[in-house]
Amino acid sequence: MKQTLVTGNEAAAWGARLVRPNYIPTFPITPQTECIETLARWVSDGELPGTYFDRIESEHSVMSAAVGAAAVGARVFTATSSQGLLLMHEVLYIAAGMRLPIVMATISRGLSAPVTLWSDHNDFLDQRDSGWLMFHAENNQEVLDMMLQAYRIAEDPRVLLPAMVNMDGYVLSFTDEPITIPSTEMVEEFLPKYIPKHTITKDRPVTVGPPVLDEYTIFRAQNHVAARNALEVMEEVMDDFHRIFGRRYHLVDEFMLDDAELVLVTQGSMSTTAKAAIMEMREGEGIKVGLLRLRVIRPWPAKAIAAALKNVKAVAVIDRNLAPGRGGIMLPEIVETLYNLDKRPLVSSFVVGLGGNPQTEHKVKEITRKLIDDLETGRPRVEWNDLDRNYMEGL
Amino acid sequence: MQGFKSIRNLPEQDYFTGGSSACAGCGPSLGLKLALKVLGPETIIVNASGCMTLLPLYPNTPLKSSWIHNAIENASSTAAGARHGLDMLGNEDMNVVVYAGDGATYDIGFASLSAAATKNERIIYICYNNQSFGNTGFQWSTATPYGSETKTTPRGKNNPIGTTVVNKNMLKIMGAHRVYAATASLAYPVDFLNKLNRAKERDGFSYIELLGSCTAGWNYDPRMTIRISKLAVRCGMWPLYEIENGVLTLSKDFSELKRIDEFLKLQGRYRALPQDGVDRLQVLVNEHWGELKEYNGHRYV
Amino acid sequence: MREEELPYKGIEGIPIIKEPGSAAKVNRGSWRLVRPVHNRDKCTKCKICYTYCPDAAINWTPDGPEINLNSCKGCMICVEECPTDAMTEEKEAT
Numbered sequence: 150m151k152q153t154l155v156t157g158n159e160a161a162a163w164g165a166r167l168v169r170p171n172y173i174p175t176f177p178i179t180p181q182t183e184c185i186e187t188l189a190r191w192v193s194d195g196e197l198p199g200t201y202f203d204r205i206e207s208e209h210s211v212m213s214a215a216v217g218a219a220a221v222g223a224r225v226f227t228a229t230s231s232q233g234l235l236l237m238h239e240v241l242y243i244a245a246g247m248r249l250p251i252v253m254a255t256i257s258r259g260l261s262a263p264v265t266l267w268s269d270h271n272d273f274l275d276q277r278d279s280g281w282l283m284f285h286a287e288n289n290q291e292v293l294d295m296m297l298q299a300y301r302i303a304e305d306p307r308v309l310l311p312a313m314v315n316m317d318g319y320v321l322s323f324t325d326e327p328i329t330i331p332s333t334e335m336v337e338e339f340l341p342k343y344i345p346k347h348t349i350t351k352d353r354p355v356t357v358g359p360p361v362l363d364e365y366t367i368f369r370a371q372n373h374v375a376a377r378n379a380l381e382v383m384e385e386v387m388d389d390f391h392r393i394f395g396r397r398y399h400l401v402d403e404f405m406l407d408d409a410e411l412v413l414v415t416q417g418s419m420s421t422t423a424k425a426a427i428m429e430m431r432e433g434e435g436i437k438v439g440l441l442r443l444r445v446i447r448p449w450p451a452k453a454i455a456a457a458l459k460n461v462k463a464v465a466v467i468d469r470n471l472a473p474g475r476g477g478i479m480l481p482e483i484v485e486t487l488y489n490l491d492k493r494p495l496v497s498s499f500v501v502g503l504g505g506n507p508q509t510e511h512k513v514k515e516i517t518r519k520l521i522d523d524l525e526t527g528r529p530r531v532e533w534n535d536l537d538r539n540y541m542e543g544l
Numbered sequence: 545m546q547g548f549k550s551i552r553n554l555p556e557q558d559y560f561t562g563g564s565s566a567c568a569g570c571g572p573s574l575g576l577k578l579a580l581k582v583l584g585p586e587t588i589i590v591n592a593s594g595c596m597t598l599l600p601l602y603p604n605t606p607l608k609s610s611w612i613h614n615a616i617e618n619a620s621s622t623a624a625g626a627r628h629g630l631d632m633l634g635n636e637d638m639n640v641v642v643y644a645g646d647g648a649t650y651d652i653g654f655a656s657l658s659a660a661a662t663k664n665e666r667i668i669y670i671c672y673n674n675q676s677f678g679n680t681g682f683q684w685s686t687a688t689p690y691g692s693e694t695k696t697t698p699r700g701k702n703n704p705i706g707t708t709v710v711n712k713n714m715l716k717i718m719g720a721h722r723v724y725a726a727t728a729s730l731a732y733p734v735d736f737l738n739k740l741n742r743a744k745e746r747d748g749f750s751y752i753e754l755l756g757s758c759t760a761g762w763n764y765d766p767r768m769t770i771r772i773s774k775l776a777v778r779c780g781m782w783p784l785y786e787i788e789n790g791v792l793t794l795s796k797d798f799s800e801l802k803r804i805d806e807f808l809k810l811q812g813r814y815r816a817l818p819q820d821g822v823d824r825l826q827v828l829v830n831e832h833w834g835e836l837k838e839y840n841g842h843r844y845v
Numbered sequence: 846m847r848e849e850e851l852p853y854k855g856i857e858g859i860p861i862i863k864e865p866g867s868a869a870k871v872n873r874g875s876w877r878l879v880r881p882v883h884n885r886d887k888c889t890k891c892k893i894c895y896t897y898c899p900d901a902a903i904n905w906t907p908d909g910p911e912i913n914l915n916s917c918k919g920c921m922i923c924v925e926e927c928p929t930d931a932m933t934e935e936k937e938a939t
Contacts, residue, residue: 351586609865
């Protein structure tokens with residue numbers, strides 16, 4: 150176990166290194182590239198015995214190679230971002246349908262066109278119906294910790310599904326943060342050797358990926374049940390993680406919710422900024438505001454979310470993403486989750502931080518004040534947080 | 545190794561059964577049946593979406609080996625992943641063999657194929673070339689020969705020829721990847737299986753392209769599958785040769801080719817091709833054959 | 846069925862085929878319009894019919910070819926290719 154300063158990309162690479170994958174297929178894309186470069190360096194230096202590091206000609210082929218290796222029982226890691234994740238999209242469904250527990254780090258970056266290098270969550274959330282387990286980390290320690298948890302959950306026989314661990318590009322991927330890197334012994338205690346029972350071996354010929362007729366709905370339903378099973382498995386795994394590593398995680402991250410009347414629902418790295426703003430607002434202005442961070446996106450932890458929000462007066466769903474013509478992607482998910490509660494909070498929607506637009510404490514406080522207004526007027530709003538009307542009209 | 549000499553001494557063991565939903569007389573099915581004779585059950589067939597994808601139909605499969613079907617454009621990368629997965633888990637002696645159609649090989653899967661070949665991955669790639677996107681009902685691919693009618697190159701008032709584009713020279717391209725590249729025919733199973741054994745011995749990528757006579761798409765009586773395959777070789781439409789280290793060797797040399805008419809007239813896809821189209825196709829065939837004869841035994845790429 | 850009633854089937858619920866060659870039991874004989882008939886007297890055991898059958902519907906035995914009518918789809922390649930006319934065809938009763 151050691152304390153060190155690493156970037157988010159390096160934290161993901163450390164996660165991969167500690168689980169000793171058999172196969173790492175890769176393709177470079179900003180802002181993920183440093184993750185695979187780090188692994189390539191370790192492989193060249195002999196730090197990853199038992200791992201084959203592969204350079205592939207596209208992300209589509211990266212995920213295809215991941216499927217090929219996982220179908221013969223290998224433990225696989227890969228990483229990608231943005232357009233690369235979209236290019237993989239077709240094969241993501243296949244990996245989930247074949248129930249192959251591949252783990253991938255995704256480093257979020259806004260989608261083209263126009264081109265942006267900076268982070269938002271559209272690339273990650275575009276995969277939300279693919280059947281993968283989806284985790285979103287807030288900081289670099291959580292990136293590493295989630296990687297370890299992701300393998301254990303994905304490979305559990307009650308689950309057998311691939312998993313993505315997301316972090317925000319630049320803000321985490323390129324920022325050094327102090328983290329604790331666990332010892333190999335601790336990881337070995339936490340994560341058992343992967344022994345697949347449904348993949349090809351030398352003495353067990355198996356047909357993977359056949360067409361089916363009437364059974365299609367059955368297999369789709371099994372994919373769904375496996376994902377739902379993951380919620381229960383996650384709670385066990387997080388308990389065990391706490392026992393071995395001492396860090397506590399839950400299905401959702403609740404911050405100052407005990408007496409909160411107002412709640413900000415967030416994802417990813419901006420949650421840290423929001424938490425700082427919340428502490429200031431509580432201390433300085435006595436506003437009873439708290440935060441609910443979505444750290445598990447799939448399967449959807451509806452019960453945990455509803456339990457956290459059932460007694461609050463107003464919720465601001467802060468979406469760092471956009472479904473044009475619809476709005477924030479997480480808004481309808483939260484609204485649906487709250488709809489059947491006895492007492493529903495008012496829900497306002499804030500679309501923020503597209504293409505890396507920085508979310509400052511000041512902006513978080515603004516959102517909170519707008520939510521207070523909404524509560525007073527009884528009228529929820531849909532708000533674009535980063536747009537200046539004069540600037541827009543002057544284009 | 546000692547090659548097979550005749551059909552009589554080909555292996556008597558089959559790792560392929562009946563009961564699939566392939567058409568009666570299906571060429572590509574036969575190709576896979578023959579290939580498995582030398583590949584054996586400790587083989588993973590990696591399939592690209594196409595007709596052969598329907599060989600297994602849950603819960604039944606005619607294969608006694610393993611099989612992975614991923615999608616259409618990624619058989620090579622899927623196979624590369626399987627290869628490295630097997631190697632890292634101590635299963636180096638299993639065969640990884642792609643069995644993909646020409647659309648998946650020449651067109652949509654070309655990038656993935658080229659990368660795997662360039663990296664000299666230990667994979668045998670068999671392209672069963674039925675000269676079309678066959679499973680969707682016979683549409684044009686870059687493997688479709690000049691003059692063939694397809695569903696997306698129908699003959700009509702403004703296009704009497706059908707396919708006017710000359711097909712890609714895939715063997716030359718694969719030869720230029722410095723891998724073992726060869727053509728094969730269902731009508732010459734001894735040659736095909738010797739080439740497959742040659743590929744199996746190699747510590748690297750091999751590419752074998754089998755003319756996959758297609759009874760439905762080419763529109764011929766199923767009983768003619770072997771006859772048509774043989775005629776394709778005899779008239780130069782499908783010359784048998786191999787390229788290794790850039791050097792070309794004709795596997796079947798003929799002092800004189802049959803005219804292509806004999807091959808064309810058996811198939812509906814060429815039936816309405818006007819004479820000037822036939823003549824042009826004959827010129828293309830002669831040119832290609834002339835090139836192969838010229839380079840036979842020499843550095844070709 | 847309510848969602849909470851959906852059973853989890855473990856690896857049985859994963860779409861793989863675990864029995865190699867299981868298609869052998871599938872009947873494709875019903876596709877046939879004509880059937881091949883083997884005449885042992887004319888047969889030279891050259892293995893051509895056995896080699897060229899796309900459905901592996903001709904088994905090879907010490908006595909020569911043995912036609913599996915469960916798998917034979919009636920393509921008649923064996924009849925067409927037999928060099929000694931030991932394979933002939935017969936119309937199936939419709």
